[in-house]
């Protein structure tokens with residue numbers, strides 16, 4: 001059957017399908033299914049496994065979509081497969097023809113597709129959107145979003161909100177201009193385009209491509225000096241969430257470009273922020289900036305996951321900068337902010353009245369022009385730029401009231417250098433080396449109570465955690481590790497109840513659904529992403545990990 005907007009809005013409750021990234025557009029990654037639970041999970045065994053094949057065995061970050069008896073799963077290098085859910089047989093595959101010169105900053109990843117009507121839609125590493133017929137894999141429409149040679153790419157799963165296809169762009173390390181776009185999902189037609197860098201003030205397009213005022217507030221050059229807003233970054237590389245309860249789509253934005261913050265004094269709106277947008281117009285309803293004048297590539301692209309607390313709707317966000325934010329989902333008012341990692345050097349806390357961080361000035365890497373002109377002082381900073389949390393999505397359980405956050409404890413040495421913008425060139429103006437903080441672990445899955453800010457339990461992991469999390473009404477939390485395991489633990493205590501070696505590192509989020517009275521769990525396996533490329537001393541430690549590319553599906557060995 002055609003996937004409708006009503007089905008997408010109900011996706012979080014639909015146990016037979018997984019119709020969106022986040023297992024529901026709110027991004028909670030919570031399933032009401034209970035067949036697999038704390039008592040039965042020990043009997044979980046593989047039902048089938050499928051290899052993505054070829055030589056392109058790396059960086060598999062995809063969350064599968066389950067719809068109409070099929071699994072739609074993207075793979076590295078802009079590939080997508082349709083698989084028969086019952087048999088694990090391949091139905092079709094589409095391999096996007098990529099130019100040699102693509103420039104994704106952080107591996108050749110893709111995090112998943114969207115479904116709408118009879119289409120399955122995904123973004124490519126050369127910044128195009130492709131919509132395919134779910135049954136045949138034939139291309140129905142294709143749209144160029146932007147110029148890959150200027151550093152644009154797409155790695156996020158698209159979002160459907162109020163029947164609009166909402167997408168972001170990647171490329172913050174190349175001085176692209178971040179934006180969010182709304183399209184007709186059936187045709188690819190652009191409905192609006194909303195830049196995320198103040199200066200490029202909110203325009204959208206009418207049907208003839210004429211720029212219209214989107215009623216957005218802000219003043220050119222108010223939060224950016226000179227011309228820097230023209231190459232300001234703030235990419236929207238993780239896509240967004242949407243909550244039918246508020247009618248708003250929530251998009252995180254990336255780092256301002258370049259990294260060297262002394263080149264761009266000011267807050268640099270709307271970089272390293274959460275934006276709440278009207279999905280039908282792209283108008284910004286509220287914005288909250290977690291790291292004004294970001295100097296550490298903290299970014300703010302992390303997912304904003306909405307949930308109920310004390311009879312109100314809030315969003316939780318585990319920011320790369322190390323703080324967990326609880327924000328009123330309707331108004332953007334900051335409710336609470338607390339650390340979810342042990343070491344934060346850049347700020348002593350967040351002022352809940354103003355919403356601004358209390359910066360520790362001495363821990364900001366210095367201005368090279370105040371020294372020898374070539375290199376500023378090297379400072380030790382934590383978290384590292386790869387973040388207290390990165391692309392791997394967290395989960396929220398309404399049953400326990402806890403967020404399950406895949407966190408990492410690491411730091412870095414960082415310094416600034418001069419830089420000028422050059423199209424297609426890295427635009428950092430900084431150098432760095434990532435360092436572990438502890439001998440025995442980097443990753444830690446943490447159960448975070450949004451009411452109290454307390455960590456209720458944690459499970460340490462030797463390598464950095466890079467896969468997402470899922471939680472279920474069966475009292476379980478599922479997550480993958482770079483060491484290759486998919487694990488199930490008790491949602492209340494973190495006690496490990498089951499694990500399975502998938503054969504390569506898991507850097508993707510699991511999903512679950514039911515079919516014919518049987519509950520299934522699936523996860524993609526295939527080590528890669530930013531850690532092996534940018535992890536410095538940590539990358540050396542995890543060099544033993546092998547790459548791969550497959551999807552695993554599990555069910556209980558005996559029918560309950």
Ligand SMILES: O=C(O)c1cc(C(=O)O)c2c(n1)C(=O)C(=O)c1cc(C(=O)O)[nH]c1-2
Nearest residue numbers: 106109155170171172173235237254529530
């Ligand atoms: O600024 C950007 O546009 C951008 C894009 C991406 C991406 O699209 O994957 C990442 C980052 N930044 C980034 O900072 C980062 O740490 C990162 C890690 C990963 C990954 O998939 O492992 N992607 C990205």
